[in-house]
Amino acid sequence: MLSMCEVDREGRKKQTQEYFTQKRELDEILGHWTDEEILKNETFLDNSCGSGNILNAVLERKLGVGISLDDALPTLFGVDFEVTNVEECKTRLLRGREDLRHVVEQNIVCANALRYHYRFDGSPPYDPEPVVEPKKNKKQITVDPRVKENNLFPGLND
Numbered sequence: 190m191l192s193m194c195e196v197d198r199e200g201r202k203k204q205t206q207e208y209f210t211q212k213r214e215l216d217e218i219l220g221h222w223t224d225e226e227i228l229k230n231e232t233f234l235d236n237s238c239g240s241g242n243i244l245n246a247v248l249e250r251k252l253g254v255g256i257s258l259d260d261a262l263p264t265l266f267g268v269d270f271e272v273t274n275v276e277e278c279k280t281r282l283l284r285g286r287e288d289l290r291h292v293v294e295q296n297i298v299c300a301n302a303l304r305y306h307y308r309f310d311g312s313p314p315y316d317p318e319p320v321v322e323p324k325k326n327k328k329q330i331t332v333d334p335r336v337k338e339n340n341l342f343p344g345l346n347d
């Protein structure tokens with residue numbers, strides 16, 4: 190049976206391309222990293238994290254090599270513009286540790302990944318658009334009427 194989140198997702202699928210990475214694919218992707226590499230506890234970003242399948246699999250690997258949730262959670266970052274996905278992702282990563290909620294509230298962000306500023310500091314997600322001033326002193330080009338009359342540059346009269 191589908192949960193309410195999954196029902197919403199089914200309806201959105203065409204619009205948002207919500208194909209979530211499956212366990213087999215995750216095992217293949219994460220299989221490229223050795224335990225020694227995982228132990229470095231490097232930072233990981235999924236900029237279309239959905240409900241967190243990839244981030245959750247990375248967390249599993251980190252916990253599996255003995256890194257604590259307190260140390261692993263602050264290394265995981267996600268962005269997604271669907272609020273239900275973002276909330277599900279936060280809950281999954283927390284694993285019941287509500288005392289760490291402030292970490293996911295800052296690091297798992299609801300925003301358009303194409304416009305987010307990627308500071309993960311809790312500030313409003315988008316920087317103001319740069320103001321483009323209209324060009325002043327645009328040169329006026331006067332075309333000698335004979336150019337048009339003699340059709341020297343076809344298309345100029347269009």
Ligand SMILES: C[S@@+](CC[C@H](N)C(=O)[O-])C[C@H]1O[C@@H](n2cnc3c(N)ncnc32)[C@H](O)[C@@H]1O
Nearest residue numbers: 207208209210237238239242269270271301302
């Ligand atoms: C294919 S799913 C991938 C989810 C996750 N990475 C996984 O592998 O399970 C795509 C996700 O990208 C999100 N998405 C698509 N375009 C986006 C954008 N411009 N900004 C933020 N999220 C976006 C959708 O809401 C959806 O949750």
